[in-house]
Amino acid sequence: DAGVTQSPTHLIKTRGQQVTLRCSPKSGHDTVSWYQQALGQGPQFIFQYYEEEERQRGNFPDRFSGHQFPNYSSELNVNALLLGDSALYLCASSLTGTQYFGPGTRLLVL
Amino acid sequence: KQEVTQIPAALSVPEGENLVLNCSFTDSAIYNLQWFRQDPGKGLTSLLLIQSSQREQTSGRLNASLDKSSGRSTLYIAASQPGDSATYLCAVQEDDKIIFGKGTRLHILP
Numbered sequence: 001d002a003g004v005t006q007s008p009t010h011l012i013k014t015r016g017q018q019v020t021l022r023c024s025p026k027s028g029h030d031t032v033s034w035y036q037q038a039l040g041q042g043p044q045f046i047f048q049y050y051e052e053e054e055r056q057r058g059n060f061p062d063r064f065s066g067h068q069f070p071n072y073s074s075e076l077n078v079n080a081l082l083l084g085d086s087a088l089y090l091c092a093s094s095l096t097g098t099q100y101f102g103p104g105t106r107l108l109v110l
Numbered sequence: 111k112q113e114v115t116q117i118p119a120a121l122s123v124p125e126g127e128n129l130v131l132n133c134s135f136t137d138s139a140i141y142n143l144q145w146f147r148q149d150p151g152k153g154l155t156s157l158l159l160i161q162s163s164q165r166e167q168t169s170g171r172l173n174a175s176l177d178k179s180s181g182r183s184t185l186y187i188a189a190s191q192p193g194d195s196a197t198y199l200c201a202v203q204e205d206d207k208i209i210f211g212k213g214t215r216l217h218i219l220p
Contacts, residue, residue: 033207042114042199042210043154056206090153092208097141099208103153 002027004093004102012108013081021076021105025093031055032074033099034066037088049074081109112137116200116211124219125192131185131214133200138178145174145185146199148213154199158185190218 005024013019025032031050035043045058049068068074072093078085086109092099113136123129133143142161146154158167158174160183166175171188187194197213 031206035208040212042201042212043208045207045209048206058207088153097203098159099203101146101154101156106151 004029004091004100006089006091006102006105008105009103010106010108012110014110015081015083017081017109018077018079019081019107021078021089021091021107023074023076023091023093023102025072025074025091026100029093029095029100030072031094032068032072033092033094034074034076035090035092036060037090037104038084039087043088043090046076078107083109085109112140112202112204112209114200114202114209114211116198116214118214119212120215120217122217122219123190125190127190128186128188129190129216131187131198131200131216133183133185133211135181135183135202135209137204138181139204140178141203141205143174143176143183144201144203144208145172145183146201148197148199150197157198192218192220194218 007022033048034046037043047057048055052068063079065077088104090104091102115134117132144159145157160176173186195218199213201208201210
């Protein structure tokens with residue numbers, strides 16, 4: 001049984017560009033949450049998707065948007081990248097309750 | 111607003127010693143509490159998960175306790191080894207999101 005997978009593993013972008021990160025949930029899971037972990041900090045909740053809708057959102061600007069597909073996979077999009085968006089982006093999936101994390105995508109913005 | 115605090119921020123101990131990492135949270139209405147390990151530049155590895163109705167969980171040399179009424183959890187590591195060196199993150203889940211502490215950086219001295 002495959003766990004949560006994320007792609008790509010690493011990514012380098014320049015300021016002002018746009019980026020899309022992808023997440024495939026654990027088999028049977030229908031809910032996907034995204035987190036941002038800046039260097040030296042704990043991960044922070046960005047938003048959660050369920051039934052292709054954003055269900056809850058953390059304190060992140062509208063430059064951060066997402067999507068969930070009918071197969072429950074999800075994308076995180078960040079527009080107009082800033083240097084401060086450099087971080088590890090973690091995806092977590094769940095069915096009812098406990099969230100399981102993927103390995104993350106490390107984004108570097110130059 | 112839920113806040114998770116981890117003390118100490120960093121800890122160095124000689125190999126073989128037993129040690130305790132502390133975590134406190136401000137709102138006892140949690141779904142569960144997890145302890146994660148994170149190696150430098152890597153993703154999260156779940157160590158122990160304690161459901162809100164439970165008091166402790168054990169895995170090998172690790173034991174985690176949960177006292178919801180006081181808003182505290184401890185992670186006990188027995189007979190520490192150099193391979194235990196990592197950052198340990200405490201996280202509480204509320205409904206749809208997980209709130210993390212900033213972590214304790216642990217260094218086991220050979």
